[in-house]
Amino acid sequence: MRKTIRTRFLAAGGVAAVLTLAAVTPALAGPADTGKRGVAAAPTAQGDPRSTTDRVAHFYGAYIDAVWDNEDAGSAAQTKALRGFYLSAAAQKKVAAFEAREHADGILFAQNVPVKWAVTYTGSGAGHSTALVTLTWNDGKNPDTTKIKVQSDLTTRKITDLAPVG
Known part of the structure; x- marks a missing residue:
């Protein structure tokens, strides 16, 4: 029993x-x-390692995750490794120069961390692809957003240039 x-x-x-x-x-x-x-539709995420736009999306997703978790002991090493893998040497130098001059993150062009991000393909030519990264900084009816133009090399798929829009 x-x-x-x-x-x-x-x-x-x-x-x-x-x-x-x-x-x-x-x-x-x-x-x-x-x-x-x-x-309710099931959330879906997908990607293609051959797509420069997908690689930009993967980079920003992983980078924002690492910066968001800044209390994690491995966060700084992770952001450095992501920059080394996804950015060309010239882009890394440009980011470092921006950070020294502006005292802000040269990937996000800000001192804080966005709550959402989106990447949209905007075109290609002359061996490069461009994408527009939209960063959303808060939730609500009228969230604040900023945009970053990202250029990638079609052969290496590395990010070769980043610039804030507007």
Whole structure:
């Protein structure tokens, strides 16, 4: 009898844990995108390592994550490694010069960290691709945004230039 009660108790606890996890996990993943019929669509992220626009998006996503988690001991090393991997040597020098002159982050062109980012392909030619990075700094009806023009080399896929827009 004791074994049956204990088994039922453990099974009930396991079911409760699974149901709690199932209820909490979508909330932790972020807001749902509702479709035309009000049904929440599953969040999707994808990319192509051959696409310079995707690489810019991957860089900004990883970079913002690392800067956002600045209390993590590995954050500074991560941002340095990301810059080394995704930026050309010339772009790294330009970023460093901006940071020395402006005392602000030369990737975000700011002293704080955005809450959202988006990357849009804007064209290509002469061996380069351009993308527009939109950084969103706060939530609400009228969030503050800034834009950065990012140029990438089509052969190396490295970011070769970054410049604030406007």
